[in-house]
Amino acid sequence: MTETITRYEPGEPAAAAGYVDAPPRMGFFTDTTLCIGCKACEVACKEWNQVPATGLDLLGMSYDNTGALTANSWRHVAFVETDAHWLMMSDVCKHCTRAACLDVCPTGSLFRTEFGTVVVQEDICNGCGYCIPACPYGVIDQRRDDGRAWKCTLCYDRIGAGMTPACAQACPTESIQYGPLDELRDRAQSRVQLLHDAGVPEARLYGHDPADGVGGDGAFFLLLDEPEVYGLPPDPVVTTRDLPRMWRRAGAAALVMAAVTVAAFLGGSS
Ligand code: SF4
Numbered sequence: 012m013t014e015t016i017t018r019y020e021p022g023e024p025a026a027a028a029g030y031v032d033a034p035p036r037m038g039f040f041t042d043t044t045l046c047i048g049c050k051a052c053e054v055a056c057k058e059w060n061q062v063p064a065t066g067l068d069l070l071g072m073s074y075d076n077t078g079a080l081t082a083n084s085w086r087h088v089a090f091v092e093t094d095a096h097w098l099m100m101s102d103v104c105k106h107c108t109r110a111a112c113l114d115v116c117p118t119g120s121l122f123r124t125e126f127g128t129v130v131v132q133e134d135i136c137n138g139c140g141y142c143i144p145a146c147p148y149g150v151i152d153q154r155r156d157d158g159r160a161w162k163c164t165l166c167y168d169r170i171g172a173g174m175t176p177a178c179a180q181a182c183p184t185e186s187i188q189y190g191p192l193d194e195l196r197d198r199a200q201s202r203v204q205l206l207h208d209a210g211v212p213e214a215r216l217y218g219h220d221p222a223d224g225v226g227g228d229g230a231f232f233l234l235l236d237e238p239e240v241y242g243l244p245p246d247p248v249v250t251t252r253d254l255p256r257m258w259r260r261a262g263a264a265a266l267v268m269a270a271v272t273v274a275a276f277l278g279g280s281s
């Protein structure tokens with residue numbers, strides 16, 4: 012018996028995509044308070060996924076010579092020097108519950124996996140670039156030499172074999188934690204409470220809330236300052252949220268046009 016989208020509940024994107032008896036949704040919890048900026052995650056990601064090197068650019072941004080998430084950098088360790096802190100954060104694709112990149116892809120290159128993650132199949136990508144402006148986080152990017160879109164796959168090949176994604180495996184401080192998303196959310200809440208009790212009231216979670224503008228992220232963060240300080244949008248919203256209403260209005264306008272045309276034709280022939 013085939014069960015379909017009727018099993019869907021918000022926050023269960025694999026079921027929404029039609030997977031029957033999908034495994035638990037898997038994700039990343041990146042606790043930035045534990046990051047030491049070693050960049051082992053960046054290197055492990057590049058090595059495992061055979062992401063091309065980009066050369067060494069001295070950007071003048073603290074110890075950050077990567078600069079941003081790009082087609083050739085699927086993890087980006089940001090170094091943020093403020094008056095109060097020296098913040099480090101390993102950024103990544105958020106594997107959104109409502110992923111606009113996936114909504115706009117015309118070829119099916121971007122797809123939802125059984126683990127609830129969002130993956131690009133590079134052999135199907137036609138390089139149209141629609142997904143690039145659709146992402147509210149500015150994550151997905153086209154590679155200059157071939158025009159195709161690339162981003163973190165949450166190591167789909169590894170997790171399918173029961174392994175931990177390369178970045179989380181390499182992280183020496185467990186700043187990057189991988190596991191079932193529900194467990195990660197519980198662990199993150201406990202960690203925030205512990206930090207608050209220890210006199211760190213600025214600790215807060217980002218991307219953990221299923222009620223936010225993207226339905227919550229599959230990769231979420233513990234931060235020590237406002238999201239903007241880390242270069243993250245404070246209130247991300249799925250950019251395709253108005254598409255159903257736009258299609259309904261376009262359909263209604265087409266019906267009106269058809270009715271007017273028929274009326275004009277009948278009026279002219281009588
Ligand atoms: S962060 Fe951007 S690229 Fe990643 S799943 Fe969300 S919309 Fe897609």
Ligand code: SF4
Binds near residue numbers: 048050052053
């Ligand atoms: S491997 Fe861990 S500690 Fe090192 S930069 Fe990445 S997140 Fe930070």
